[in-house]
Amino acid sequence: MNTLEFTLVVALGSFVAGMLGSLTGLGGGVVIVPLLTLLFGVDIRYAIGASLVSVIATSSGAAAAYLREGYSNMRVGMFLEIATTVGAVSGAFLAGFLHTSMIAIVFGVVLLYSAYTSTQALADPPAGMAPDRIATMLRLDGSYPTPDGPKSYHVRHVPLGFGLMYVAGVLSGLLGIGSGAVKVLAMDQAMKIPFKVSTTTSNFMIGVTAAASAGIYLRRGYIDPGLAMPVMLGVLAGALLGAKILPGAKVRTLRIVFGVVIAALAIEMIFQGVRGKL
């Protein structure tokens, strides 16, 4: 393929990935690396660099809509951001000396987990829990708007959530993804933050975490302009279009289809990683 053909094909693939990611809420970044490595034979380090850039684009692009709704909790976000940025720096550091096959295998496992969580229904934690000492000290508790007026919530298990966020950061820096699935695990499951608050707060955090890793990848020469250009523009355009058509879309079926695609890509990544082909 010459440069023009390659650029157009990658842009088209990224556009579809961005649209599906935005429609299903799973993020486009999660399929960019398998798409580039498995389909276009791109070296996984270049693929991760390009993916990170697209993750920042979709996260920041979606923030305007999220912030207007008024669900995100800035204190929770900023406090946990310490864990994710330190994690991202560790992850990007790890990526520098782990064998690419190993990275591919870890990627496949995380991808499988993301596919699994996409099939799980999320329930809000029960109301009326007692305040948590650390959360009170850090002023993490908050409230969010509902049709029946503002509803307050208490944040729980701060150290566990903080630890899981570090893991989310490591995976983001190592694999070039937003780690949305792990962030939701930390905030919903461990810290018992209501679903709407955790999704919107996580969106903001994904951009900051990816920026931390992207800085390191850029300085290390893993971000190639010729490759990142079609990926970033494609994913961004796809995500914006996805957000536009989301209200009228039948998301349930799409989620299942996308989940199956992700699982298939995950198994292929693990397989190729074990064979040492990536």
Added chain:
Amino acid sequence: MRTDANGGVAVRGKVNDKSVEIFLGKLLRWGVLLAALVVFVGGVWFLAESYDVPQSYKTFRGEPAELRAVSQIVRQAVALRPLGLIQFGLLLLIATPVARVMFSVLGFALERDWMYVALTLLVLALLVYTLTSGSGI
């Protein structure tokens, strides 16, 4: 900085939280659009110059020095090199969440929440470190 200005424990300052959040959201969106525009212009230019060059990313070579360090990228962009322009656009993109964190410092300061001013400054310092000296290995 929290958005639930209509009640709850989050209201501590006199700043209108909601308007700050909306401003930040717009800042992010414009940052991304500006970055995308620069990347697009650089990309079209790049394709016009080297559309028929065989392209493959199978072997990892790493980028040359002038497309890695912030100061070098800016120099390349000012010199209107297509790849430098794309890289500069990507740099703008990376800078948008950093700008968001900077404004959060300001937001927490206006609320006189010094603990969160400190925590946010820590995050900001980490981000600046990765962009300027955090080449890792």
